[in-house]
Amino acid sequence: MTYRVAIIMRNTLEALGIKHILEDAFSISPQVFSALGQVPDVGSDLFDFYFTSPELFVKHLDFFLPRRQKVITVTSSPRDDEANVLCANDDESTIIDSINAWFANIERNAVDHQDELSQREIDVLRLIASGMINKEIAESLGISINTVLTHRKNITNKLGIRSVSGLTFYAMMNGIIAPK
Amino acid sequence: MQIVNYDSKLCDLLVNDPTLIAVFNRFGIALGVGDKTIARVCDEKGIDKDFLTTILNTFINEEYVPSDVHNRFSADKIVSYLQQTNAYYEHYLIPNIERHFNFLMAKSNNSNTSLSIIYKFFLEVKEELMARINDDKEQLFPKLLMHSGSTRLEANAKNDSAAKAIQEDSIESKISDLLNMLVMHLSGTYDSNLAHAVLIALFGLKKDINQNNRIRERMLNPIVVAIDAVTD
Numbered sequence: 001m002t003y004r005v006a007i008i009m010r011n012t013l014e015a016l017g018i019k020h021i022l023e024d025a026f027s028i029s030p031q032v033f034s035a036l037g038q039v040p041d042v043g044s045d046l047f048d049f050y051f052t053s054p055e056l057f058v059k060h061l062d063f064f065l066p067r068r069q070k071v072i073t074v075t076s077s078p079r080d081d082e083a084n085v086l087c088a089n090d091d092e093s094t095i096i097d098s099i100n101a102w103f104a105n106i107e108r109n110a111v112d113h114q115d116e117l118s119q120r121e122i123d124v125l126r127l128i129a130s131g132m133i134n135k136e137i138a139e140s141l142g143i144s145i146n147t148v149l150t151h152r153k154n155i156t157n158k159l160g161i162r163s164v165s166g167l168t169f170y171a172m173m174n175g176i177i178a179p180k
Numbered sequence: 181m182q183i184v185n186y187d188s189k190l191c192d193l194l195v196n197d198p199t200l201i202a203v204f205n206r207f208g209i210a211l212g213v214g215d216k217t218i219a220r221v222c223d224e225k226g227i228d229k230d231f232l233t234t235i236l237n238t239f240i241n242e243e244y245v246p247s248d249v250h251n252r253f254s255a256d257k258i259v260s261y262l263q264q265t266n267a268y269y270e271h272y273l274i275p276n277i278e279r280h281f282n283f284l285m286a287k288s289n290n291s292n293t294s295l296s297i298i299y300k301f302f303l304e305v306k307e308e309l310m311a312r313i314n315d316d317k318e319q320l321f322p323k324l325l326m327h328s329g330s331t332r333l334e335a336n337a338k339n340d341s342a343a344k345a346i347q348e349d350s351i352e353s354k355i356s357d358l359l360n361m362l363v364m365h366l367s368g369t370y371d372s373n374l375a376h377a378v379l380i381a382l383f384g385l386k387k388d389i390n391q392n393n394r395i396r397e398r399m400l401n402p403i404v405v406a407i408d409a410v411t412d
Contacts, residue, residue: 160364163350166357169301173294173365 003103005030006039006047008056014074014088018051025096036060051086072102115158122176124151128164129171184236186219186229193236202388203239206264207232231257238398239391249399250406255328258400259321265392266313273388274306277381284374292368298361305354312351320404327407352393355386 005022007030009015015032022028031047033039036056040046042063050064050071057064057073064071071084078085086098117125120141127137134152138145156162161170171177184193190213193200201211207227218236222229231253234246246252281299288295362379 160360161357162353163357165301165304165354166361169297170361170365173297173361179297 003028003048004046005049005051007032007051008034008036008039009051009053009074010034010056011053014053015051017088018074018086021092021095021099026099036063069106072099117155117158121151121155121158124148125155125167125171126176128152128155129168129177182240184218184233184240186222186233187217188233189215189217190221191215197240199384199387200236200239202268203236206261206268228253228257234399235261235395238395242394245398249402253399253403255324255403255407258395258403259324259328262316262392262396262400263321265388266316269309269385269388270313273381273385274309277302277378277385278306280374280377280381284371284378287371287374288369292370294365294367295370298358298366301354301358301361305351305358308351308354324400324403324407327410352386352389355382355389358382359386 003026005028007015007018009018009032012034015034019030019032022030030051036042036059045067048070050067052064052071052073054073054075057071068084072086073084074086074088076088078087084102086095086102090098123141124137127140132140134145134148138148141148155167159167159170161167168177172179182193182196190204190209194204194211194213204210204213208225209221209227213221216224218233219229221227222232234249234253237244238246281302285295285299290296359379359382362375362382366375
């Protein structure tokens with residue numbers, strides 16, 4: 001499927017750079033605008049995705065916020081807790097990987113959009129809280145280490161908790177394991 | 181990005197970021213700074229102005245990496261600054277969080293399960309932080325002070341790029357987890373104002389630790405590397 005993409009950025013060089021990458025690596029022909037006001041029929045969502053700068057995102061919050069799942073912001077200094085951000089300083093292949101992952105993620109989210117832990121994630125969390133390392137969890141559940149890592153990443157994203165102790169206390173709090 | 185220089189006025193810096201008062205305190209500078217510049221205050225108090233501006237710039241700016249640290253500053257200066265920092269955590273920030281937590285727990289008659297579990301997690305983080313502070317006190321700082329001022333140190337310490345990056349520090353991620361547990365997962369009944377106070381106090385600790393980690397990584401570690409090079 002070909003996406004309809006709008007690049008809305010003041011920085012001409014960055015905009016043309018993204019246009020080039022989208023044409024070259026994704027066979028997408030995006031339209032480039034230097035301001036939101038130039039986008040035709042702006043409210044009628046002619047585009048599937050938008051690339052913009054953090055400055056324009058904030059300036060036109062009323063437009064971008066309801067569409068945030070479809071917006072990727074381009075910056076040279078991303079904070080690591082931000083989602084949907086493309087780092088302009090990354091090399092070309094990293095940028096292509098990021099855009100690829102972003103498209104894939106959006107397609108997946110369209111099907112599975114929920115913040116609660118899945119049963120499998122609860123199983124993984126229980127084993128993390130019981131002190132198992134990734135390899136032991138993989139063996140215990142009969143899955144690969146990579147799958148364990150993906151589950152852990154999703155658990156952390158959903159709960160906002162990264163450390164093993166934090167996850168253990170969360171598991172206690174929610175009756176997933178018995179309190180110490 | 182704010183850059184501090186000798187002509188910067190302390191009042192401007194403090195109004196822009198009041199948390200800097202904790203840094204100034206570690207140099208014996210208190211509120212009531214008038215409109216004095218860094219240079220003037222340092223002259224009056226006998227503080228090394230190069231050292232103070234380097235600490236402030238490292239503290240404020242994520243991107244700033246001071247150069248040639250081991251030749252510019254003696255180990256005892258950085259150790260003294262970090263001793264003050266640790267003392268601030270030990271005698272002020274941590275007891276402050278704990279006091280707020282205790283009020284919060286008492287107000288909910290210790291009957292809020294999610295709160296009790298978050299409190300236990302806090303106690304674990306506190307223990308870990310205290311262990312690191314003790315490790316600094318008993319191992320790292322004495323070792324650095326023993327070699328402070330060694331001329332061989334300067335001669336041998338050429339390789340800045342070999343500076344050890346600070347090890348993945350689980351205390352930081354645990355403090356973030358604690359904050360997120362309060363923000364995302366606290367349930368049941370509790371006193372909102374006291375919970376907010378705990379949250380703000382924890383955030384203050386997290387911010388100060390992150391900023392001081394930059395100082396440890398960019399100002400202390402090059403000296404540790406230099407000393408290791410001499411003593412190996």
